[in-house]
Amino acid sequence: MANMRGFSLVFAAALLLGVFISIPVGVQCVGVCYGMIGNDLPSKSDVVQLYKSNGITDMRIYLPDVEAMNALRGTGIGLIVGVANDILIDLAANPASAASWVDANVKPFVPAVNIKYIAVGNEISGEPTQNILPAMQNINAALAAASITGVKASTAVKLDVVTNTFPPSAGVFAAPYMTAVAKLLASTGAPLLANIYPYFAYIGNKKDISLNYATFQAGTTVPDPNTGLVYTNLFDAMVDSVYAALDKAGAAGVSIVVSESGWPSAGGDSATIDIARTYVQNLIEHAKKGTPKRPGAIETYVFAMFNENQKPGEATEQNFGAFYPNKTAVYPINFQ
Numbered sequence: 001m002a003n004m005r006g007f008s009l010v011f012a013a014a015l016l017l018g019v020f021i022s023i024p025v026g027v028q029c030v031g032v033c034y035g036m037i038g039n040d041l042p043s044k045s046d047v048v049q050l051y052k053s054n055g056i057t058d059m060r061i062y063l064p065d066v067e068a069m070n071a072l073r074g075t076g077i078g079l080i081v082g083v084a085n086d087i088l089i090d091l092a093a094n095p096a097s098a099a100s101w102v103d104a105n106v107k108p109f110v111p112a113v114n115i116k117y118i119a120v121g122n123e124i125s126g127e128p129t130q131n132i133l134p135a136m137q138n139i140n141a142a143l144a145a146a147s148i149t150g151v152k153a154s155t156a157v158k159l160d161v162v163t164n165t166f167p168p169s170a171g172v173f174a175a176p177y178m179t180a181v182a183k184l185l186a187s188t189g190a191p192l193l194a195n196i197y198p199y200f201a202y203i204g205n206k207k208d209i210s211l212n213y214a215t216f217q218a219g220t221t222v223p224d225p226n227t228g229l230v231y232t233n234l235f236d237a238m239v240d241s242v243y244a245a246l247d248k249a250g251a252a253g254v255s256i257v258v259s260e261s262g263w264p265s266a267g268g269d270s271a272t273i274d275i276a277r278t279y280v281q282n283l284i285e286h287a288k289k290g291t292p293k294r295p296g297a298i299e300t301y302v303f304a305m306f307n308e309n310q311k312p313g314e315a316t317e318q319n320f321g322a323f324y325p326n327k328t329a330v331y332p333i334n335f336q
């Protein structure tokens, strides 16, 4: 009897595995970030058309732009909408401000606009990080009060929230506020939004990192001695260091959504059209597969839709787009 049961379990497991493997992976997991810091960009409705004609299923915007959100009505395109960093202090301190934000920027658009996540701040650093948790809590309360259940609040972080990123299993959050944020995400079922840039890691350390490893090309295998997992690209190593930090924060069930990743095509070190195309196309393929620690599709947003001529900072910052402002592709990409 015991043997029979053992056999059935193995058989059932094999069946389940068979079913699991036959599920097509990678559907609807690649979006593109729609930054608007340019004075020559197409109209909001033209941009939404460009998403549709390229089969791009998801969009991230950094502010609740009424024109863009109206243009998205009825398209089914999934949306991450951002809360401006400079209002976090108000949303954190005043539940009524969070309620007004939801009333103005979410309520009029659901369900016609497929809002998936609210990014409560983007790459917040320093003292304002103390506002993230209470602002998320106030937004959650405002969503609940408005009976909006399908929209999850999170925050978008950059990799420096994690220390000891190598080997990936050593990753741990650098500050206690991230542990609290991770626990909140675990309780609400929202993912952590993480901006992941192998480009900046690569140009900062070309001595130790090969271009192939940074751009998903073959030739490098890096085993993690603690887990036995083998890394063949920098993106996976970076994402899994964040997963390791979530584990250590007691939030092992929280998923990561890669809320930005990209490569500039001009304006600086290793910024060419050819390398950018290689990175972005390989990123899109890779998003269907996931990481060694978390195999399976990983929802990923390419940064960015357009070159943005008013972005401050290094010249590369203005050259992350897959499209020129005249809607011509900088390089050909298959977004499916």
Ligand SMILES: *[C@@H]1O[C@H](CO)[C@@H](O)[C@H](O)[C@H]1NC(C)=O
Pocket (backbone or CB within 6 Å): 324, 325, 326, 327, 328
């Ligand atoms: C679009 O802009 C790019 C970059 O300025 C230029 O190379 C290209 O010729 C333009 N395409 C059209 C159709 O105007």
